[in-house]
Amino acid sequence: MGQRPEADVITLTLPARAEYxxxxxxxxxxxxxxxxxxxxxxEDIKLAxxxxxxxxxxxxxxxxxxxxxxxxxxxxxxxxxxVEVRDKGKGLPLEDxxxxxxxxxxxxxxxxVREGGLGLYLIHSVMDEVQVSSNDGVTVTMTKYLQRDEVxxxxxxxxEA
Amino acid sequence: xxxxIRENSQDGQHLLYLEGEIDAYxxxxxxxxxxxxxxxxEVKRVAVxxxxxxxxxxxxxxxxxxxxxxxxxxxxxxxxxxLSPRVERLFRITGxxxxxxxxxxxxx
Numbered sequence: 393m394g395q396r397p398e399a400d401v402i403t404l405t406l407p408a409r410a411e412y413x414x415x416x417x418x419x420x421x422x423x424x425x426x427x428x429x430x431x432x433x434x435e436d437i438k439l440a441x442x443x444x445x446x447x448x449x450x451x452x453x454x455x456x457x458x459x460x461x462x463x464x465x466x467x468x469x470x471x472x473x474x475v476e477v478r479d480k481g482k483g484l485p486l487e488d489x490x491x492x493x494x495x496x497x498x499x500x501x502x503x504x505v506r507e508g509g510l511g512l513y514l515i516h517s518v519m520d521e522v523q524v525s526s527n528d529g530v531t532v533t534m535t536k537y538l539q540r541d542e543v544x545x546x547x548x549x550x551x552e553a
Numbered sequence: 554x555x556x557x558i559r560e561n562s563q564d565g566q567h568l569l570y571l572e573g574e575i576d577a578y579x580x581x582x583x584x585x586x587x588x589x590x591x592x593x594x595e596v597k598r599v600a601v602x603x604x605x606x607x608x609x610x611x612x613x614x615x616x617x618x619x620x621x622x623x624x625x626x627x628x629x630x631x632x633x634x635x636l637s638p639r640v641e642r643l644f645r646i647t648g649x650x651x652x653x654x655x656x657x658x659x660x661x
Contacts, residue, residue: 410576410577410578411578413576413577413578414574414576414578417576417608438608439610439643442577442610443610443611445577446577446610446611446612449577495647495648496618496647496648496649497648498648498651498652502621502622502625503622503625505618507615507616507618507619510614510615510647511610513647514610514611514643514646514647518646
């Protein structure tokens, strides 16, 4: 990762198994809450991180072993939160490289819909910036900006006016 | 993090009441039950109440897609109801809302 000055960094390494995805979710929820993100943004960040971790759990490793891991890294900057989810698996499946992430189209037959194709689309939908790289495993880097022009903490009680 | 499922049935109409979080870990419970139900010939309609679901991600959405595919084969009707704003947002973003939420005045 390149330099990100003046950031606090929190890193967590988890077994790449489904039961630990909620740990990643709760961790970023706590971090985003501490940074002052509003409720909706916190929920979006939780969702995006869970989707990235679920992709690792379901696709990264061909023969899942107990010691396969994913690494969650968070950079806490003044104006944004950057979250990276990284694995050491086999890289992106071919169909995910070829297809742009997209929602389920209303005119498409349900049989044509891929059950697992929505994770990346959701990440792109709810985060401000997303970068996916496949090199010695997959790294998903996601950024959410703090909206500083909204109400500050001190003003919140009187914001009704 | 848990997902609890309560089930009511009457005359081939099933109501599943979900409570908790639907994610990669908890979703298998929902998937197994839902696919089992919609594949049973005597089951005509399955409604899934999501009012007490605090979190759902693409694993949950994928399960509903799988169940809808099964329903297309069996003729069973499948719908979700009482979505919280957060859950509704996910159904709308993914494009599943129009397919799974009955329009007002229809089958209510």
